Amino acid sequence: MGQNLTSRVLYFTAPFQVTVREECLPRPAPGQVVVQTIVSAISPGTELLIYRGQAPTDMPADETITALSGALAFPLKYGYAAVGRVIAVGSAAEREWQGRQVFAFQPHASHWLSAPAALLPIPDPLLPEEAVFLPNMETAVNFLMDGHPLIGERVVVFGQGIVGLLTTALLGRFPLSRLITLDRYPLRRERSRELGAHASLEAGEDDVLARLGASLQEEHAATGADLTYELSGNPAALDQAIAVTGFDGRIVIGSWYGQKRADLNLGGPFHRSRIRLISSQVSTIAPEWGGRWSKGRRLHVAWQMLQQVRPARFITHRFPVEQASQAYALLDQHPEEAIQVLFTYGA
Numbered sequence: 001m002g003q004n005l006t007s008r009v010l011y012f013t014a015p016f017q018v019t020v021r022e023e024c025l026p027r028p029a030p031g032q033v034v035v036q037t038i039v040s041a042i043s044p045g046t047e048l049l050i051y052r053g054q055a056p057t058d059m060p061a062d063e064t065i066t067a068l069s070g071a072l073a074f075p076l077k078y079g080y081a082a083v084g085r086v087i088a089v090g091s092a093a094e095r096e097w098q099g100r101q102v103f104a105f106q107p108h109a110s111h112w113l114s115a116p117a118a119l120l121p122i123p124d125p126l127l128p129e130e131a132v133f134l135p136n137m138e139t140a141v142n143f144l145m146d147g148h149p150l151i152g153e154r155v156v157v158f159g160q161g162i163v164g165l166l167t168t169a170l171l172g173r174f175p176l177s178r179l180i181t182l183d184r185y186p187l188r189r190e191r192s193r194e195l196g197a198h199a200s201l202e203a204g205e206d207d208v209l210a211r212l213g214a215s216l217q218e219e220h221a222a223t224g225a226d227l228t229y230e231l232s233g234n235p236a237a238l239d240q241a242i243a244v245t246g247f248d249g250r251i252v253i254g255s256w257y258g259q260k261r262a263d264l265n266l267g268g269p270f271h272r273s274r275i276r277l278i279s280s281q282v283s284t285i286a287p288e289w290g291g292r293w294s295k296g297r298r299l300h301v302a303w304q305m306l307q308q309v310r311p312a313r314f315i316t317h318r319f320p321v322e323q324a325s326q327a328y329a330l331l332d333q334h335p336e337e338a339i340q341v342l343f344t345y346g347a
Helices: 042-052 134-147 162-171 188-195 210-216 234-244 295-309 321-333
Strands: 007-013 017-024 032-043 083-088 102-106 111-114 154-157 176-184 197-200 227-229 245-253 276-279 317-322 340-344
Touching: 007 111, 007 321, 007 340, 017 111, 017 295, 017 321, 042 083, 042 321, 083 111, 134 162, 134 227, 134 245, 134 295, 154 162, 154 210, 154 234, 162 188, 162 295, 176 188, 176 210, 188 197, 197 210, 227 234, 234 245, 317 321, 321 340
Parallel strands: 154 176, 154 227, 176 197, 227 245, 245 276, 317 340
Antiparallel strands: 007 017, 032 083, 032 111, 032 340, 083 102
């Protein structure tokens, strides 16, 4: 590199406000490389909580990702799904990195410095717009590991945003008796059925729980769902999940509610039903898997699932990063129109 680069960096600056700042990028240290971003993906669940000012500001963004080690307080750089190309290497870095396409858990920015150990080379069959789904696919893999779906079970998934759809895509490969999903938006319900859901119901209908209960009835089986996933981000959906889950059923809570509270009816059938509420979050592996699984193994499975599912079909919008305000306003005000939104960066 003959001169310092300027990076365009996205900041959350206040509720409902984002800005893109130009920052001088230092020359790489001997062991570092410089990555130029091709695309980065918005994580609508977590990033909308930050955008709306609903994330707890007294906790770290992510203690397991170096680039997100700060608190969730404004002004804040955030994002964890970036795909780019290595355009320069430090004097002590391996020259094989030059020109490679890589994934990183990195905030939205046009260029960044990285140690090679923090980069994941993209497998040859995958395009950048497929590889950028890696964090959400790893999350979906983690949900299945925590939920333990079994042959012949009846499974319900609340929420068909991108993580919900990827979870449905994986569940659709199991020999389940019933796979039923719920979402408020027709576009997502249509994609859900394409992925293998036997039915996808409108979450906001007054009789949705009655319809769901009828769909779960099956000869020679106990009433209610065996396994339920709450992935909608709506705390009210957790109470609905409890209502439709049967005796000794499992509920995997993948939503992060931020500062929103969940008002649950635990005084009815729940108390006698031995329902298990399971918190699932991708930054760790459940202790029960610790003997044979590592994050590396789970990540390898996520790469494989990306090659099978090919999730680029879920991209509904692409915005230059300079138009970030429009992207977040779309997700906030017109979620029915969007599934996955990407930032592009040009030259």
